[in-house]
Amino acid sequence: MAITELSALDEEPDTSLLVWNGVAEPPPGIAATEVLLAPYMGEVFSHDAIAAMPRLRLIQLLSAGVTPWLDRVPPGVTLCNGRGVHGGSTAELAVAGLLSVLRGLPEFARNQAAGRWQERYTDDLDGAEVLLLGAGDINRRVAAALAPFGARCTFLARNARDGVRSVDDLPALLPRARVVILALPLTDQTRGLVDTEFLAALPDGAIVVNVARGAIVDTDALLAETQSGRLSAFLDVTDPEPLPVDHPLWGVPGVQITPHVGGGTHGWHDRGMRLIRDQLARLRTGEPLLNVITGDY
Numbered sequence: 001m002a003i004t005e006l007s008a009l010d011e012e013p014d015t016s017l018l019v020w021n022g023v024a025e026p027p028p029g030i031a032a033t034e035v036l037l038a039p040y041m042g043e044v045f046s047h048d049a050i051a052a053m054p055r056l057r058l059i060q061l062l063s064a065g066v067t068p069w070l071d072r073v074p075p076g077v078t079l080c081n082g083r084g085v086h087g088g089s090t091a092e093l094a095v096a097g098l099l100s101v102l103r104g105l106p107e108f109a110r111n112q113a114a115g116r117w118q119e120r121y122t123d124d125l126d127g128a129e130v131l132l133l134g135a136g137d138i139n140r141r142v143a144a145a146l147a148p149f150g151a152r153c154t155f156l157a158r159n160a161r162d163g164v165r166s167v168d169d170l171p172a173l174l175p176r177a178r179v180v181i182l183a184l185p186l187t188d189q190t191r192g193l194v195d196t197e198f199l200a201a202l203p204d205g206a207i208v209v210n211v212a213r214g215a216i217v218d219t220d221a222l223l224a225e226t227q228s229g230r231l232s233a234f235l236d237v238t239d240p241e242p243l244p245v246d247h248p249l250w251g252v253p254g255v256q257i258t259p260h261v262g263g264g265t266h267g268w269h270d271r272g273m274r275l276i277r278d279q280l281a282r283l284r285t286g287e288p289l290l291n292v293i294t295g296d297y
Helices: 045-052 067-072 086-100 105-113 137-147 167-176 196-201 218-228 267-285
Strands: 002-004 017-018 031-038 058-059 078-080 129-133 152-157 164-166 181-182 207-210 234-235 255-257
Touching: 031 267, 058 267, 086 105, 086 137, 086 181, 086 207, 086 234, 086 255, 129 137, 129 167, 137 152, 152 167, 164 167, 167 196, 196 218, 218 234
Parallel strands: 002 017, 002 031, 031 058, 058 078, 129 152, 129 181, 152 164, 181 207, 207 234, 234 255
Antiparallel strands: none
16 A cells, blocks of 8 residues: 655555655656545645546545545545544634633733733623534534533534534524634635625624634625624634735734634644554555545535
């Protein structure tokens, strides 16, 4: 079994390793590759590069998002994502960002820097309606973290199922939502989902948390609502990204921004290695693979 990328796996049984970026001249033996470990945050392999691996069985990503790879998967090849590698850390950031906005921590930090003791009331989550757009690993963890605070969480996804409502129900749910947390893939259906109409339906004081992809939110619409002070936001992702230094979002008091660091913790590499080794073992024994992407993604 040959694997493209990640030389730390050279101790795996019956495994030979090839390192290739998909652009340079293919290394000898590339035609025997059965598993392509896609470079994390790297370029998507071209159709021609993938065609150089006729024995390919599995494309394994270390990211949760798979959209750029969807049209690159040949018939008979399985695509798996990195569910579980970044979910915990991204959920942590979503919760931390929400609590920071909710409790006014940036203002208190500014007061601390100025040596100013200034008390004020802030909001909490007790009884708050929280809409979780995306019913995957990240939002499941977010919901578990928010439950002890008394938040009432509702999951939404493209297709309704047990415990998950359809995004078609948003018009009825948005007017009473205190918080909206976005942790869903960027697709043709979700691009620009959070638009002027979506945001206008939220009540005054609502908070939008985006740890998914920037293009799910209409930036101009969000800017208008947050500049007016009607809504607040925590954004780990933006559109455009990186956010230009002169972009007005930087200066909105009710907006907190982090530079797409949801998965950026020191432990992600170890989690990724565990997933990869598990997948290789499953291939060898014929067990079902983890995190298989289907047409319902």
